[in-house]
Amino acid sequence: MPSDLEIAQSTPLKPISEIAARAGIAEQHLEYYGRHVAKVSLRAIEELQGQPQAKYIVITAITPTPLGEGKTTTAVGLALGLEKLGKKSMLGLRQPSMGPVFGIKGGAAGGGYSQVLPMETLNLHLTGDFHAVTAAHNLLAAMIDNHLHQGNALNLDPRNIAWRRVIDMNDRALRNIVVGLGAPEDGVPRQTGFDITAASEIMVILMLSTSLGDMRRRLGNIVVGYTYDGQAVTAEDLKAAGAMAVIMKDAIKPNLLQTTEHTPVLIHAGPFGNIATGNSSVVSDLLGARTAEYLLTEAGFGSDMGAERFFNMKCRTSGLRPDAAVLVVTVRALKAHSGRFRIVPGKPLPAELLAENPGDVRAGGDNLRKHIEIVRSFGVQPVVAINAFPTDHPSEHAAIREMAEAAGARVAVSTHVAHGGEGARGLARAVIDACDDETDFRYTYELEDSIETKFEKVARNVYGADGVSLSASARKQLKLFEKLGYGHLPIVIAKTHLSISSDPKLRGAPTGWTLPIRELRLAAGAGYIYAISGDMRTMPGLGEHPSAEKIDLDENGEVVGLF
Missing domain, CATH: 3.30.1510.10 (Domain 2, N(10)-formyltetrahydrofolate synthetase)
Structure with missing residues (x-):
């Protein structure tokens, strides 16, 4: 199979004006950045208010390995699969950060035949x-x-x-x-x-x-x-x-791009998935909700992280209500949750992990069942998407299907990376069916709850913890924030994404633990309070051999080495 970059560079692109017209966005609302990227004026949201509202689907995942489980490429594949079934889709994604692009993780444009294009532009500067x-x-x-320096008049x-x-x-x-x-x-x-x-x-x-x-x-x-x-x-x-x-003033306008099969994509914002929301923008979803039959959006990390914030924060702000959630699962992640294997970024996967062994998949099943439970706790129907890799075995997919169906979830195997929209037809059908189910959407906590009660409810009802333990300094900060009038704000818990618990070493669905909160911080402009649980890095470092070593220009000025 060709590399992601080779696929991207060999795919003919349509003028972005055609992509916009297909979504019902008038040309007067476009600000062009070349032929294949445009910003969309927020006036388009008002103009499209009379259009029917799309079904709203969030793409999340089980607890990921350090390599990620392919939420972005699954989101792209699902958009393409819906189109194969004659349904209009709009996809909303975050913009990639250049730090990971030049590091180890890579970009966030999808993969294989389920990508957002132009891939190089998206993964680098985009529109600035x-x-x-x-x-x-x-x-x-x-x-x-x-x-x-000037005297500190504000003290x-x-x-x-x-x-x-x-x-x-x-x-x-x-x-x-x-x-x-x-x-x-x-x-x-x-x-x-x-x-x-x-x-x-x-x-x-x-x-x-x-x-x-x-x-x-x-x-x-x-x-x-x-x-x-x-x-x-x-x-x-x-x-x-x-x-x-x-x-x-220009950054607030969403960016319009296209997929490998020329369906529309709105790319906007790129918040850190740990101390922040890990979701794309509210304005892009408000726009996208009136441009298609199905609006898809991705939330960072697992359902305990980005999806929890999608439900409790993003939906509160936008007023949009989700109709279904796609839970991305891979064989390698469930095997990792068995506790038998260690996956290290930049190093080959263990040979034993790639060997056929449905027992190892079942051994990691507690994590899958817990994430299905988390999605259901918000009153939303989950659809388990098995993101298939060439190294998987049919018996391992069957084990995932058996566990997910026993938990009451719909399941579909998707080969969108290798086959584009054709490979996601089954997933698209499952999502369409899930959107027809009754939903009883609800939040984990009320804004009127105390700050500590909000933390308790997320820890118990989402993570499965026995409760929370605040340090002395965290309690002091809590009292200060309440005194200053910020007690009504929603909350974020910054913890490891490698476990549902606060300990990255704990696999599966840990029980019998208490969430430690060592520090509270205030994001008053964004409108939330966040707790620090564990050692959080807000400035990553580069590895011994970062991706930047391989990225270059060829003799024709084309980018090479970018995935």
């Missing part, structure tokens, strides 16, 4: 949204340090500043730095650091905003730090929010 987030974020950082405590800088690259050397060294005119010395751009609160604001005005308001609400007497200092206080909104 990430650069806008980086610039707006770092403008605020510069204005904080300038405020300190901001330099030891209690929460706003770091960002860059869209994996660079561990920037995790902790000291700024302001040198002569007095070079600023006030203090310790700070860099996060990757996808982890910026502004990226989450881009994802959750419902309009340009809403984004401007949220930018002003960003809390950058605290005064010596514990009062919050915001971007509005620093008079930075207006200029930040100017930088972001």
